[in-house]
Amino acid sequence: MNDNGAPAIRAEGLVKHYSGREGTVEAVRGVDLEIPSGEIFGFLGPNGAGKSTTVRMLTTLLSITAGRAEVAGVDVARDPDEARRRIGVAFQEAGLDPRQTGRELLVLHGRLFGLGADQAKGRAQQLLALVELEDAADRRIKGYSGGMERRLDLAAALVHEPDVLFLDEPTTGLDPASRLTVWEELRRINGQGTTVFLTTQYLEEADQLCDRLAIIDDGRIVREGTPDQLKSDLRERRGGEEPTLDDVFLDATGRTRERAAGEVQEVVA
Amino acid sequence: MSATIALGQRSLREALRQPDALFMTLFIPIFFLVVNTGQAADIFPSESTGFLEGQGYGAFQLPITLLLAASFGMAALFLVEEIEGGYFDKLRAMPIPRYSIVLGRLAAESLKGIVLSSVIILIALPFGITIASGPLGFLLIVGLSALWGVVYAAFMQLIALKTRSAAATNSGGLIFFPLLFLTPNFVPRELLTEPMEVAATLNPVTYLMEALRSLILVDLDWGQILPGFAVVAVLGAVALVLNIRMIRNYD
Numbered sequence: 001m002n003d004n005g006a007p008a009i010r011a012e013g014l015v016k017h018y019s020g021r022e023g024t025v026e027a028v029r030g031v032d033l034e035i036p037s038g039e040i041f042g043f044l045g046p047n048g049a050g051k052s053t054t055v056r057m058l059t060t061l062l063s064i065t066a067g068r069a070e071v072a073g074v075d076v077a078r079d080p081d082e083a084r085r086r087i088g089v090a091f092q093e094a095g096l097d098p099r100q101t102g103r104e105l106l107v108l109h110g111r112l113f114g115l116g117a118d119q120a121k122g123r124a125q126q127l128l129a130l131v132e133l134e135d136a137a138d139r140r141i142k143g144y145s146g147g148m149e150r151r152l153d154l155a156a157a158l159v160h161e162p163d164v165l166f167l168d169e170p171t172t173g174l175d176p177a178s179r180l181t182v183w184e185e186l187r188r189i190n191g192q193g194t195t196v197f198l199t200t201q202y203l204e205e206a207d208q209l210c211d212r213l214a215i216i217d218d219g220r221i222v223r224e225g226t227p228d229q230l231k232s233d234l235r236e237r238r239g240g241e242e243p244t245l246d247d248v249f250l251d252a253t254g255r256t257r258e259r260a261a262g263e264v265q266e267v268v269a
Numbered sequence: 270m271s272a273t274i275a276l277g278q279r280s281l282r283e284a285l286r287q288p289d290a291l292f293m294t295l296f297i298p299i300f301f302l303v304v305n306t307g308q309a310a311d312i313f314p315s316e317s318t319g320f321l322e323g324q325g326y327g328a329f330q331l332p333i334t335l336l337l338a339a340s341f342g343m344a345a346l347f348l349v350e351e352i353e354g355g356y357f358d359k360l361r362a363m364p365i366p367r368y369s370i371v372l373g374r375l376a377a378e379s380l381k382g383i384v385l386s387s388v389i390i391l392i393a394l395p396f397g398i399t400i401a402s403g404p405l406g407f408l409l410i411v412g413l414s415a416l417w418g419v420v421y422a423a424f425m426q427l428i429a430l431k432t433r434s435a436a437a438t439n440s441g442g443l444i445f446f447p448l449l450f451l452t453p454n455f456v457p458r459e460l461l462t463e464p465m466e467v468a469a470t471l472n473p474v475t476y477l478m479e480a481l482r483s484l485i486l487v488d489l490d491w492g493q494i495l496p497g498f499a500v501v502a503v504l505g506a507v508a509l510v511l512n513i514r515m516i517r518n519y520d
Contacts (some may be wrong), residue, residue, distance in 0.1 A: 059362050063520050084364040095355020099283045111275045112363045140286075156359070 006073030008164050008195035009035040009058060013067035016053050027053040029219035030067065035212075037163070040186065040196040042206035042213030046253055050219040051199040052092070055168050058197070059089050072163040085113070088157030088194075092169040095153075098142040102133050102152050105141065106159060113160035120159075127155040131185065147178030154185055164195045171205060183209060203245040215252045223252040272365035276373025277380075283347060284381055290343050294385060298337040299392065305330050309455065320457045322486040328398045331390075332481035333454040335410065336474065338385050339418030340449060344374040345425030349438045352429065361519070368513045371426055375512075378422040382415030398485070406484040409494065413484075416501040417477055421445065423508035430515045452478050473500045 014031040017024050028050040035041045045051045056062035058069050060080040069076045072086035097105055103124050110120025128137045131151040136144065144152065150170060157165055167186070171179040186209060190196050200206055206213050207227050215223040223230055227245055234243045234251055249255075284291065310326040321329055348371070351357040360370050390400070390407065400407050428441035451468045452475045458466055469475045480497020483490045 061358055061361055081364040084362055087362070089359065089362045091355050091358060093355045095351075095357070095359055097279070097283075097351070097356050098354075099286045100279065104279075104282070108275060108279055109363070112272055112360075112365050114364075 006070060007034050008037045008039070009033055009041070009069070009071055009197060011054075011058065011067065011069040014054065014057060014064060014069055015066035016050075016057060016062065017065045026219055028057070031216065031219075031221055033214065033221070035195065035197065037195050038190070038193060039211045040190050040198060040209050042210030043197065043199040043216065044201070044203065044206055044213055044249060045199075045216035046255065047201075049216045049253075051216055052168055054216065055166055055197070055199055059087055059166050060084055085160065086163045088160070088162035088165045090150075090153045090157045090165070090167050090170055092172060096141050096149060096156070099140060101138050101140055102128065102144070102155075103137040105152065106156060109156050109159040115160075123159060127158060130158075131155045145178075147174055147181065150174060150178065150182055151185070154182070154189075158189065158194075162194065164197060165189060167196065167198045169199055169201060171200070171202065179205075203249055207245045215249060217253040223248065272369035273372045273376060276360075276369055277376035280344065280347070280374045280377030281380060284343065284377065287343065291385075294338055294341040295388065297341070298334040298389065301337060302327065302330050302334040302393070305333075305455070313456075320460075320486075322401065324399065324401075324486060325397050327393065327396055328485050329482065330454075331393055331398055331485055332478045333449065333452070334393075335386050335389055335414040335481060336417055336449055336478065338389055339382050339414045340421045340446070342378045342381070342418050342422040342425070344378045344422040345429040345438050345441075346435065348374060348426055349429035349433065349435045352433045353435060367516045367519070371423075371430075371512045371516050372509075374426065375419050375423055375509075379415050379419045382418035383411055385418075386411045386414035400485055401487055402484045402489050406489060410481055410484050413477065413481060413497055413501065416498075416505065420501055420504045420508055423505065423512055427508065427511055427515060430512070430519060448472055448474050451475075454478065473504060476500045 011031050011033040014028055014033075015026075016028040017026050019025075031050070031054055043051055043054065053062065057064050058071060058076060060076050060083055064077050071083050074083040074086055076083040100108070106124035106127055107117075107120045110123045111117065115123060124137075125134075128134045131154060133148060133152055133155070136148060141149065141152065154167075154170070157167075170186075171182050174182065183205070186196055186198070198206075198210065210227065212224070212226050213230070214221050225233070227248075230248045231243050231245065234248050238251075243251075306325070306327040313321060313326045313329070315321045315323060315325050318326075348357070351360075357370070361367065390410065400410065402409070424445060425438065425442060429438045432438060432441070451465075451472045453461055453469050458469050458475065458479070461469060476496040477500055478497075480494045483493035487493075
């Protein structure tokens, strides 16, 4: 729970419809979530299931068609600025400004979150040390490797010490070593009390990192629980060998391994 | 306001770190100034051409050079690059007024416009071009050119926000660009052929050009100057309102 006693994230009947030339697309069809403070929560689903759309609604980037969502006790539609003060976001592609240096970017973010110039510089230095980018701090981001960009992106999301950190596929495209570094960072950040909401297509990642997870398919949540609970539920229903999270995912989404190939990747870091 | 200033400073840094783009912004308009003057100076000798008010043809061409330079702003291209790259969403996820994202870029564009216009005029002075309206006229020329740069960039930003595509934003520039040339840029409006005169009269850029030209060739002629400022005021207000509306409703 947060200072105000509310869960870190609460969503009730969250719906998103897009209107296009080919009619209305129902991207999210009624998502309910309640995530207590301090968890690492995994949000899994095949491509196009509604993961990113849900995250974008929770982070105030997308309007909500129906339902409501609160982050750190703040209604994201009614008070988006207050919600933005409570959240940090890092998306699928580390969207950074390639013409700035790592330090300039962090100082700018600090200032945009209301820190004074000296405070922002101090916080940037702290974060650069935290993500081990001090040596590259004054180089333009354009020259950073993928792993360095993700670490800087993570640092940028932490400038204002958010209550809830949203990470949309933070390790996609990273090599195993960089992926492990990001995992370590996430555990450390979570250890300091920040709730982490993580979307991923890597089931191994979810199994390793997440306290609880939900699987979304076709805009609806089809499973929710701890990784062990979900696996044991499946074992009870099916019997036989100890299922993996892959088996849970395939069972939940009604996909076969063949169909899922290309939609879900398994990694062993 | 502080977010707009912080983002404006970032945009200035961004522009300074693209010296090749700044060089082209300066080089292409000056190239046209030299070429156009070279081609037509003998047709319009200063001694016998009344509309030159005793100056060379280069002075007559200077306004289009200034407007061209002001229309080469990179704000919209940097903005659409950020939309495509995802940094725009990072900014939208911060507790800052959304308008500061577009206004920061436009504020930087206005400063850039002031510097570029001043540099172009300073380059032109040794070649016999004088500012007949004096130091105040110089300031008005620089201010008007910079304001036009802001208006142009604001319209380009609208395309960037609407299309979210670099290719479409680039093409959008081609739609606005002919407006610079449907003007009395080679001879005064009354010497144009009738269809061109009608087109130039309907084109708001004509009034900007005539305001700039009067400041360069004659003294402070407010009857010519004020319509130029009125055009940037009206177009600027429209562009700003549309920019703010579009970024507020951006989904």
